[in-house]
Amino acid sequence: MKKDLNYLSKLQDYYRDHRALPSYATMAEVLGLASKSAVHALIKRLVQAGYVSITPDRRVAPDDKFFERAMASSVVRAGIPGIADNDLLDGIAVDRYLIHNAASTLLVEVKGDSMIEAAIVEGDIAVIDTSMPHKVGDIVIAEIDGEVTLKTLIKEQGVWALQPENSAYEVIRPEGEWRLVGVLVGLMRKYR
Numbered sequence: 167m168k169k170d171l172n173y174l175s176k177l178q179d180y181y182r183d184h185r186a187l188p189s190y191a192t193m194a195e196v197l198g199l200a201s202k203s204a205v206h207a208l209i210k211r212l213v214q215a216g217y218v219s220i221t222p223d224r225r226v227a228p229d230d231k232f233f234e235r236a237m238a239s240s241v242v243r244a245g246i247p248g249i250a251d252n253d254l255l256d257g258i259a260v261d262r263y264l265i266h267n268a269a270s271t272l273l274v275e276v277k278g279d280s281m282i283e284a285a286i287v288e289g290d291i292a293v294i295d296t297s298m299p300h301k302v303g304d305i306v307i308a309e310i311d312g313e314v315t316l317k318t319l320i321k322e323q324g325v326w327a328l329q330p331e332n333s334a335y336e337v338i339r340p341e342g343e344w345r346l347v348g349v350l351v352g353l354m355r356k357y358r
Contacts, residue, residue, distance in 0.1 A: 170211055173197050177218075178232065187218070187226045233259045264352035270297035272348060274307060274316070281305070281316055284331035286353060292316060293352035305350035310340050314347065 176197055181187055190202045190209075199205050209226055212218045216231040265271045276290040284305065286292070294307050306319045308328055317328035317338060328338040 170208060170215075173208055174212065174217055174232075181228060181232075187228065190226075193226075230259060230262070233261060264293050264354070266351070267295060267297055270295055270348075271351075272296060272307075273354075274314075276316060280330040280332045280335050282332050284318065286316065286331070287355075289355070291354040292350055293354065294348035295351045296348035298349040298351065300346055300349050307347040307350070308340075308344055309347055310338065310344040311342060316350070319346070 177187060177193070180196055187193070188196055190205045193205045193209075194200070194202055197205070197208070199208070209218065209220075213220060216229055218226050218232055219229045221227050272294040274292045274294055276286055276288055276292055278288060281287075286305070292307070300306055300319055302319060302321050304319050305316065306328075307314055307316050308319075309315075310328075315328065315338070317330055320327050320329045320337070322337070322339070325339070328340070330337070
């Protein structure tokens with residue numbers, strides 16, 4: 167199965183670049199397989215493992231498991247050497263992990279430094295659920311006078327306010343029209 171997972175990785179890369187899986191002939195070329203029958207045997211194994219499915223018109227399509235990424239069976243501590251292959255558990259699909267309600271999820275790029283003490287920095291992608299009920303202490307996106315901001319929701323003397331997580335900034339106490347757009351449910355950061 168380890169060799170099949172190497173082939174799967176190549177198919178995942180192909181899908182990332184082309185947003186579709188290749189034909190059997192192209193798949194043989196991409197994977198370095200000698201024949202279409204070798205590709206057919208591989209696809210049969212990947213179907214049985216739940217990574218791909220066959221559409222009614224006989225095309226290969228990614229299944230949910232296709233998008234999973236390997237998850238380590240142990241936590242990673244700073245300074246400890248890498249993880250051995252045999253420490254990997256079943257995969258995790260990032261979309262399924264971060265997004266619980268696709269129809270009410272927004273991805274918003276963070277600008278500025280007002281949330282750095284909450285470890286949210288410029289360039290991060292905030293995963294926001296617009297249907298989730300809010301409560302004190304939630305990090306939320308709010309719209310105030312046509313401007314959108316990411317802050318911690320607090321209450322001061324029974325009145326809602328927005329707390330930056332950077333001591334250089336003041337609490338925002340909206341006086342006019344404002345609304346909560348949604349609650350932060352995840353955060354993505356790309357390092358390279």
